[in-house]
Amino acid sequence: MDIEEKTLKRLNSPQELEALRQELQRASSAKSKTITICCGTGCLAYGGAKVAQGFKDEIKARGLENEIEVKTTGCHGFCERGPLVVIRPENVLYQRVKPTDIGEIVDTVKDGNIVDRLLYTIPGTKTKVAHEHDVPFYKKQMRLVFGANGYIDPTSIEDYIGCGGYTALAKTLYSMTPDEVISEVKKSGLRGRGGGGFATGAKWQSTQEAHGDTKYVICNCDEGDPGAFMDRSLMEGNPHAILEGMVIAAFAVGAHEGYIYIRNEYPVAVKHAERAIAQAEAMGLLGRNILGSGFDFTVKINRGGGAFVCGESTALMASLEGRVGEPRAKYIHTSERGLWDQPTVLNNVETLANVPLIINKGSQWYSGIGTANSKGTKIFSLVGKVNNTGLIEVPMGITLREIIYDIGGGIPKNKKFKAIQTGGPSGGCLPESRLDMPVDFDELTRAGSMMGSGAMIVMDEDNCMVDIARYFLSFLEGESCGKCVPCREGLKRMRQILDRIISGRGEDGDIELLEDLSETLTWGALCGLGSGAANPIMSTLRYFRDEYESHIREKRCPAGVCKPLITYNIVEANCPNCTLCIKACPAGAITGRGKKVPVVLDQSKCTKCGACFDVCRLNAVEVR
Structure with missing residues (x-):
């Protein structure tokens, strides 16, 4: 790999690191x-x-x-x-x-x-x-972790060092003990950003205290949620921040080997991570005798095969070992027996990128941001039916309304907001009544959703919530490893019920059956994918039950999405006979009846594509 190693001088002390930083800043x-x-x-x-x-x-x-x-x-x-x-x-x-x-x-x-x-x-x-700072999209953000992305070249270790990179590592190796590092992370209140929200410091302490010949630190960059790309963008834009966080974690728990488990579908992130590792090793910031401290830590990259279940800790470790990516029961914690049955710390990309900030600025500073039990900021991917889509970093406790309307710029075409799905496919759909709810781990869980990795998908009045629930359930069914019966069979059965409801064959009792299956899945599944898989069903039943009832009892889709339950009709009183709908119809289902006489729609030919409805601006085509 061409990393211009001839220009990279090995650093053997914090003093040499600081001298280089000052030189780089003068040149800049x-x-x-x-x-x-x-x-x-x-x-x-x-x-x-x-x-x-x-x-x-x-x-x-x-x-x-x-x-x-x-x-x-x-x-x-x-x-x-x-x-x-x-x-x-x-x-x-x-x-x-x-x-x-x-x-x-x-x-x-x-x-x-x-x-x-x-x-x-x-x-x-x-x-x-x-x-940039006056654009509404950026104005309410607090870009602590993500902000450096806009200033540094991710392929240049000098850029990262010039803006203060690796100072937290130098402080850790020369001014702190492992116990002090863990204590600082615990006092900061940092919780895992990968989905579960487990206390990072407690996880590190458990690994530190565990008995094992070898200990490992793994960075999880196997981001598989639909609509989520936070970890990819961090790894692409600031890979050295993740490496610095990994070395600090390794020092704290006593590990000397680490892995970055990264999706093979992220070629730019893989390339930048490989380059960052090579550069850090060349400069003595990774590998043997880091910064002359005597501490060793090496990092290797493992490319994931694209299985969603491998985002789960034990499935990821099984995959890393070369086995089928299947989860195991949680009565044995990976902090005690993880990779190759040895004590292992597994944190996701965003969690590790927070660590240098905490070490440099202190736990008191960090814990002053956010809510009582959710500290710091969170990066979300804001996508769907919102004017400003992209990645945002906001303080914990900001409301959904601020995210959607102040940062996101509201709903396109002045459509009415309907729901926001948070937490990835295992998250829940929250309605308008929850817009003023503060966003943190606990509030989202109480509302029937979850933080997850940070995907946020906005939906408007044209979305059918039964169809949305089926979409996420189908995704999870396809990604289930099939190891446990509740997930393998439960997801399939629930999807079949939703298929019936959407096709107009729903029956009384289907809603209750979905609720029973959801409870079985929640309590009986082996891993987090299965136990959270019912969230799309439970949250839409909780907040949009009337839509299920309309589909089942009235054989009607209120949003006009489920084709078997809708019909398009020409409203003759509004029709000017402009023939736009005739030209738009691909099936020849609409014909005219003479000059200045309204057109007619043949239901036997209609494919319910909606083209006639889309082109008509005079309310002459209605959906029933």
């Missing part, structure tokens, strides 16, 4: 401007790589390399507006930048003007916002 300050281009996966899909290369070529062609730095970074969060370009230090944000815009932008960097047409416009208004 010599350039008056920096153009940062987001090259996270989202922006790359929009053409971010061409934009980045275009800026580099333009700056070189103008001979401005000594004045303006061009930097490719990880994800900035505002994914739907990519490619994103930010001019620093003024933090002018340009969105949806194309290669043809580059010359104009460089002109303004030199003369201090702004390209007005590339600024973000607040939806529904003509108001343009020039600076």
